[in-house]
Amino acid sequence: MSDTPTQQFETIQIHAGTEPDPATGARQVPIYQNAGYVFRDTEHAAKLFGLQEVGFIYSRLTNPTVAALQNRMAALEGGAGAVCCSSGHAAQIMALFPLMAPGRNVVASTRLYGGTITQFSQTFKRFGWSAKFVDFDDLDAVKAAIDDDTRAVFCETIANPGGYVTDLDAIAKIADDAGIPLIVDNTSATPYLCRPIEHGATLVVHSLTKYLTGNGTVTGGAVVDSGKFDWSASDKFPSLSAPEPAYHGLNFHETFGPAAFTFHSIAIGLRDLGMTLNAQAAHYTLMGIETxxxxxxxxxxxxxxxxxxxxxxxxxxxxxxxxxxxxxxxxxxxxxxxxxxxxxxxxxxxxxxxxxxxxxxxxxxxxxxxxxxxxxxxxxxxxxxxxxxxxxxxxxxxxxxxxxxxxxxxxxxxxxxxxxxxxxxxx
Incomplete structure (x- = not known):
């Protein structure tokens, strides 16, 4: 998140998340086109792998160019953190991965990009997940669709293709009352036209491919976490609130607080799903965001x-x-x-x-x-x-x-x- 959140959007889009390169003085973010990073010593390496220290290990997980983009995306959306990945579709999987489990469902708007509807209605079945599609103008129907197995509510700010504008405040209240996160695809609006976190969204997803890059040169995705959801308020989200076996019982929410979702998405999501954004695509997107x-x-x-x-x-x-x-x-x-x-x-x-x-x-x-x-x-x-x-x-x-x-x-x-x-x- 930006160190100067009171700055104007036009300033944040150019400066947030980046500083001159300390080694060369380069003002534009360099493209760190490499796979691995040298550790100071064995203790340094052990701390990085144990999530006791933040740093760069391997570019499937972390890369300095991608990290700069993640910091800028978090600042633009007013979030606590962000994780970037290989596409908008990958971002949707990344957003839901820590929340879902076999038998769980997501309540989604009927007004979504066709590829999203196919992903939710067909591909999710392979994970044992399911989606309930509801007209989000019918607030009673949205409430009725949420059950004990619902783990998220999903919509687009401005729906593709018809330009439908979702009443985010009303939907966020329904999700909040049910104790589940609201995930908003903000691709068509961008954070310049709408910041869903200010309307109650828990997570914001983007296809970086679209307006953020702005020139049709790359594919990429991002998930921005508000840092405001209490993952430990119930037992619905054990990936974030229960001991994680892969890290010797570490509890992400207890350990990382508002950054729990972001750390989990990098340490487990990118580690195991491998939906990595490459450094060159991150560089192009950073340049696109400047305008x-x-x-x-x-x-x-x-x-x-x-x-x-x-x-x-x-x-x-x-x-x-x-x-x-x-x-x-x-x-x-x-x-x-x-x-x-x-x-x-x-x-x-x-x-x-x-x-x-x-x-x-x-x-x-x-x-x-x-x-x-x-x-x-x-x-x-x-x-x-x-x-x-x-x-x-x-x-x-x-x-x-x-x-x-x-x-x-x-x-x-x-x-x-x-x-x-x-x-x-x-x-």
């Missing part, structure tokens, strides 16, 4: 302008951007995302599926890419790609119906983007 506030401001400005224009186009049946007066979620924006509701939304075309296909194949400036949060504007037909594994009912619930196209608005000139959309809709 996050500038880019997000432009993303939002462009999205607002383009969404309004699209809403008035004769070929468009509906636009889901939360910044529009027509959005049922506009009232939530000032409270959840006071700096703007992101730049990801969908458009429903009057011509249905065939019109969506023609539209996607006719854009020239927009790129047909299975990514979001790039500086470039992107387009994709979610139902046949990112949400392809879902049933049509699940696609509709997630905001990815067959007659819908997802747009990720970049930072190009808005008028140029409108011109491209206009010619593609005309096609």
């Amino acid at each position: 996050l506030s500038l880019r997000m401001t432009r993303h939002v400005e462009n999205a607002q302008k383009i969404a309004r224009w699209l809403e008035g186009h004769e070929a468009v049946a509906a636009v889901t951007y939360p910044g529009l007066d027509s959005s049922p979620y506009k009232a939530r924006v000032p409270r959840i995302c006071p700096k703007g509701p992101g730049a990801l939304f969908t458009i429903k075309l009057k011509g249905g599926y065939d019109a969506c296909v023609k539209f996607v194949e006719s854009v020239k400036l927009f790129s047909h890419v299975a990514n979001l949060g790039d500086a470039r504007s992107l387009v994709i037909h979610s139902a046949s790609t990112t949400h392809r594994q879902l049933t049509e009912e699940q696609q509709i619930a997630a905001g990815a119906a067959p007659d819908v196209v997802r747009l990720s608005i970049g930072i190009e000139g808005a008028e140029d983007l409108i011109a491209d959309l206009d010619q593609a809709l005309g096609a």
Whole structure:
């Protein structure tokens, strides 16, 4: 976490977690492209492996470049610590790994990225975990879905693809009353538009691949821990509150307090799951974060302008951007995302599926890419790609119906983007 938490976001995004390299004076964080680190002596090595001292052992666990990124992510989100890993999907597994066990479940929003729904509904079964999908606008349904085996509640701040804004405060209260953590995927919002910990989230996950890096060059993930959850308040989370056999009975929560989750995720999660973020990807992400506030401001400005224009186009049946007066979620924006509701939304075309296909194949400036949060504007037909594994009912619930196209608005000139959309809709 930042030593100067009262600094402005724009300062934190450049300075947090980093100092000039003590050996060379290099101001930018070096890429420590190595696997192992020399120990001072055998006692030093023993203390590091016994979690009695913090330091670098092996880059599957810890790396100086990755550590700088972890410190910056914790500062940006206002957390006690963070762990970075190989992708956003890896971050979701890392977040749940210390909490879950065979027979346990997570209550999740129906409005999630299609890959997340598939991961939760299919892959989790291989671990003996399960997921209950609920409409998070129905707070009574969320409460009813939580049972004695529920170990987490999971949602996205701004849902991919439809731009749905979750009432984090209300969901956090439900999770808190049940004594379980709320995990929030903040990828689409970024900490510049929303800091879920301030709304009651326990853990925040990110795909670093998207807005944080901002240029589509790397894959990476992060889990930020608020440090505020009492893992010892019940017997539901023995990985964090009970003796750990692999470390001779060490109790993570008792030993590390607010840093328990972060230490566990590195010492056990990365050790055994091996979802390591490489140093070069961490370096690219650190450089991307330096301009996050500038880019997000432009993303939002462009999205607002383009969404309004699209809403008035004769070929468009509906636009889901939360910044529009027509959005049922506009009232939530000032409270959840006071700096703007992101730049990801969908458009429903009057011509249905065939019109969506023609539209996607006719854009020239927009790129047909299975990514979001790039500086470039992107387009994709979610139902046949990112949400392809879902049933049509699940696609509709997630905001990815067959007659819908997802747009990720970049930072190009808005008028140029409108011109491209206009010619593609005309096609």
